[in-house]
Amino acid sequence: xxxxxxxxxxLPTSATVAAELPTGLPAGSRIEPAAxxxxxxxxxxxxxxxxxxxxxxxxxxxxxxxxxxxxxVVVELYGTLVLWxxxxxxxxxxxxxxxxxxxxxxxxxxxxxxxxxxxxAIAGLWRNYEADLPCGFAVTAADAGRVPELAERYRQxxxxxxRLARLSPRIHQPPQHPPTLAGQLGERLRDRCRxxxxxxxxxxxxETIVRLYEGCGQRASDRLLxxxxxxxxxxxxxxxxxxxxxxxxDLLATAGG
Amino acid sequence: MRLLSIDILRTVAIFMMVLVHFVENLASGYxxxxxxxxxxxxxxxxxxxxxxxxxxxxxGVSYRTWLTVQQQRGLAAEVIARQTIRRGLFLIGLGxxxxxxxxxxxxxxxxxxxxxxxxxxxxxxxxxxxxAEVPPxxxxxxxxxxxxxxxxxxYPAYWANAxxxxxxxxxxxxxxxxxxxxxxLFPWLVFPVAGYVLAPAVLAAPAADAAKPSxxxxxxxxxxxxxxxxxxxQGVAGGVAGLGRWTxxxxxxxxxxxxxxxxxxxxxxxxxxxxxxxxxxxxxWPAHCCQVISRHSLSLYLLHHVMHIWPLWVYGLATTGDPxxxxxTLLPVPVAVVLAGGFCLASVPLLLQxxxxxxxxxxxxxxxxx
Numbered sequence: 168x169x170x171x172x173x174x175x176x177x178l179p180t181s182a183t184v185a186a187e188l189p190t191g192l193p194a195g196s197r198i199e200p201a202a203x204x205x206x207x208x209x210x211x212x213x214x215x216x217x218x219x220x221x222x223x224x225x226x227x228x229x230x231x232x233x234x235x236x237x238x239x240v241v242v243e244l245y246g247t248l249v250l251w252x253x254x255x256x257x258x259x260x261x262x263x264x265x266x267x268x269x270x271x272x273x274x275x276x277x278x279x280x281x282x283x284x285x286x287x288a289i290a291g292l293w294r295n296y297e298a299d300l301p302c303g304f305a306v307t308a309a310d311a312g313r314v315p316e317l318a319e320r321y322r323q324x325x326x327x328x329x330r331l332a333r334l335s336p337r338i339h340q341p342p343q344h345p346p347t348l349a350g351q352l353g354e355r356l357r358d359r360c361r362x363x364x365x366x367x368x369x370x371x372x373x374e375t376i377v378r379l380y381e382g383c384g385q386r387a388s389d390r391l392l393x394x395x396x397x398x399x400x401x402x403x404x405x406x407x408x409x410x411x412x413x414x415x416x417d418l419l420a421t422a423g424g
Numbered sequence: 425m426r427l428l429s430i431d432i433l434r435t436v437a438i439f440m441m442v443l444v445h446f447v448e449n450l451a452s453g454y455x456x457x458x459x460x461x462x463x464x465x466x467x468x469x470x471x472x473x474x475x476x477x478x479x480x481x482x483x484g485v486s487y488r489t490w491l492t493v494q495q496q497r498g499l500a501a502e503v504i505a506r507q508t509i510r511r512g513l514f515l516i517g518l519g520x521x522x523x524x525x526x527x528x529x530x531x532x533x534x535x536x537x538x539x540x541x542x543x544x545x546x547x548x549x550x551x552x553x554x555x556a557e558v559p560p561x562x563x564x565x566x567x568x569x570x571x572x573x574x575x576x577x578x579y580p581a582y583w584a585n586a587x588x589x590x591x592x593x594x595x596x597x598x599x600x601x602x603x604x605x606x607x608x609l610f611p612w613l614v615f616p617v618a619g620y621v622l623a624p625a626v627l628a629a630p631a632a633d634a635a636k637p638s639x640x641x642x643x644x645x646x647x648x649x650x651x652x653x654x655x656x657x658q659g660v661a662g663g664v665a666g667l668g669r670w671t672x673x674x675x676x677x678x679x680x681x682x683x684x685x686x687x688x689x690x691x692x693x694x695x696x697x698x699x700x701x702x703x704x705x706x707x708x709w710p711a712h713c714c715q716v717i718s719r720h721s722l723s724l725y726l727l728h729h730v731m732h733i734w735p736l737w738v739y740g741l742a743t744t745g746d747p748x749x750x751x752x753t754l755l756p757v758p759v760a761v762v763l764a765g766g767f768c769l770a771s772v773p774l775l776l777q778x779x780x781x782x783x784x785x786x787x788x789x790x791x792x793x794x
Contacts, residue, residue: 394555401558409565412610413573416603420577423595 189225193218195262203256204277208233211269212259216246219259226250226257242355245348251356253279264348271349275356278337281330282362285369288327292376295320303382306390314387321380328373331366338362427489427627428711429694431718434482438721439768441475442728446764448472450732453752467757473672476537476607477615477683478690479721483541484619485691487548489627508549510794515542518786526729528737528747533597534588535605538725543601543609544616551617559621563614567677570603570611571666574674577603579666583673604674611675618684622646626692630700640692647689654682716775723785724775728767 188198188210195213202209210229212222220243230239233254242249247260247268256276260268302310302317338357343350357363447470487508494504519538523531551559582588582596582604590596590604603610628639657678661668666676717724736754737747744750755763778785 398555398557401554402561405558405562405565409569412602413569413576416573416576416599419595419599419602423591423593423599 189229191225192222202273203254204273205253205280207252207254207256207276209269209272210255210257211265212257213262213265214246214248214259216261219243219246219248222248222259223250226259230255230257240356240359242352242359244351244355247348247352249352249356251275253283267347267349268352271352272356274337275353275360278334278357278362279360281334282338282365282369285327285331285334286365288323289369289372289376292320292324292327293372296376296379299379299383302386303379304386306383306386311390317380317383317387321377321384324373324376324380328370328377331369331373335366335370338366426715427695427699428714429627429691429698430482430485430489431711431714432694432698433478433690434718434721435714437475437478437482438717438724440471441479441725442768443761443764444470444472444475445728446732446767447757447760449752450736450755450763451752451757451760454754454756456753473679473683474686476612476672478687479537480541480544480607480612480615481619481684481687481691483544484548484616484621485623485626486619487545487616488620488623491552505549507794509546511790512542512545512549514790514793515539515545518542518790522726522729526726526733530592533590533592533600533605535600535607537607539601540607540609540612541616544613547609547613548616548620551620559617563617563621566609566611566614566617567680570675570680571664571677573603573610574666579604579674586673588673606673611677611680614680614684615687618688622688626688627695627699640696643688643692647685647692650681650685650688654678654680654685657681713772713776716779717772720775720778720785720787722787722790723778724771726786727771731767732763 188196192212193214197211199209199211201207210226212219212226214222223241226248227239227241227250230250230252233252237252237254239250239252239255242251245264247258247264249259249268249272250257251272253276256272258265258268258272299317299320302313306314306317340353342354447467452467491504494507516539519536519540519542520532522538523534523536527534527536551562554562577599582590582600588600588604588606590600599605600608602608622643625639625643630638630640655678657668657676658670659668661678663669665671666674668678669676670679670682672679736750739754740747740749740751777783
């Protein structure tokens with residue numbers, strides 16, 4: 168339930184349930200609506216160091232209210248309990264560690280959301296991949312009108328590759344030394360959500376897509392150059408023909424007397 | 425794809441041509457002394473010089489629309505080329521037969537409009553293979569070269585009596601085809617090529633995006649530039665033959681530009697008024713008549729010559745022994761005008777009858793061969 172599922176960071180499109188504070192939480196618990204990057208709610212529960220695990224059922228129920236389809240990621244570490252879904256996150260921790268744990272969850276949410284966006288954009292590019300494949304080999308006259316479209320897809324894929332490259336250090340950041348609660352929480356969350364694997368898959372996919380559109384660009388450029396050469400050749404032929412006609416008419420007029 | 429605008433314009437061109445030919449061949453010299461030279465603009469009210477540019481321009485437009493349909497049907501370029509060249513050769517052959525039987529053997533190589541349209545069709549087969557930027561260069565070259573070629577070939581020497589008078593020598597025949605005949609390649613090639621090049625812009629659908637300038641504006645700009653160029657040439661070089669002086673024989677540069685403007689504007693206007701305004705409207709009887717006349721334009725071209733030239737030759741032969749004795753002097757002008765009107769009126773039911781009874785026509789023969 169916790170580590171086996173991959174969270175893609177999708178924001179549910181259905182209407183979200185209004186966040187209500189679950190019953191049975193210790194005093195001082197509060198919901199910070201839209202505190203997560205992307206507009207998700209954050210539930211903060213200050214607890215005694217050994218009491219966090221007991222709150223799991225309530226926090227689980229609260230986190231699942233937003234989107235049943237995405238099971239929450241649960242991480243328990245040094246008396247701190249974190250439940251995370253893209254729309255809701257709950258942090259139960261001793262009061263003095265709560266800010267650092269919250270910061271770690273927030274930072275992870277930013278990374279996961281960014282990766283999710285990149286993955287969705289890649290899925291969008293795959294939709295045109297098959298149709299655009301022939302242009303990777305040759306751009307014909309019939310495809311000439313599609314060149315701006317192909318150029319836009321190349322721009323999109325390169326932009327995604329750039330975003331992924333900028334995101335990569337945040338996913339692959341080495342463990343901090345000496346270890347901290349925030350650092351380890353982030354590490355666990357990234358591990359449970361398989362961000363490193365997903366980043367690698369996205370990178371592989373983008374490489375394939377970029378290769379196609381680079382090929383398209385090359386073919387379009389080749390065609391443009393060939394077209395210019397073709398025009399120039401025809402103009403030269405016409406000029407030579409014109410010269411020939413002038414000479415011929417002159418010759419015929421002279422010959423005819 | 426049959427566009428009513430093209431049919432209407434072709435019908436107008438045919439009727440103008442019939443009128444001009446009847447008046448010029450039967451009556452243009454009636455009552456004048458034998459030494460008077462009858463020029464093509466002898467009578468100001470005759471639409472002389474309008475029909476041929478329209479015809480040749482429309483041949484380019486029709487070729488482009490025909491080509492589009494063939495390409496949409498998935499016909500191979502080779503098959504299209506074969507059909508085009510066969511049509512071109514058929515028209516050239518028909519032109520020679522027509523010259524021999526209508527204008528008599530001595531005028532076999534007068535290079536009339538049929539041989540020209542046949543040649544133009546074959547050249548359009550080459551033009552269609554050119555990149556889009558090249559045909560305008562070709563037109564520019566033809567327009568610029570033509571006055572020089574007319575000068576080189578000594579055009580006036582072949583037109584001393586206001587008709588193409590040549591010797592049957594290789595040089596005269598070739599010069600007639602290229603420069604000095606009735607419809608030589610230089611500069612008449614401009615019209616079919618212009619029709620071919622401008623057809624997509626003139627017959628374009630209105631732009632869906634209001635922010636983008638529509639093709640209509642470009643066409644309007646082009647017509648304006650052509651008309652301005654023609655007027656400017658007439659103003660600056662109005663006395664120079666082949667350049668600024670408005671003449672059809674030789675087709676001067678001012679005439680070419682002016683007639684291109686007229687042909688383009690007429691087609692664009694008609695397309696806007698007729699094709700775009702009510703594309704799905706069922707054809708009314710005038711529209712149906714135009715379609716029939718346009719479809720049989722080649723037959724009409726041949727028929728109207730036979731109808732007024734052959735009696736002229738027979739009468740001349742019978743009365744003087746010279747078939748051409750009464751050429752241009754047989755009838756008073758009003759009678760020729762009435763005869764032309766009568767022919768036009770009679771041609772409509774005749775063509776309807778031909779269609780209804782499926783009689784063989786020269787168009788059918790061309791389609792069968794090509």
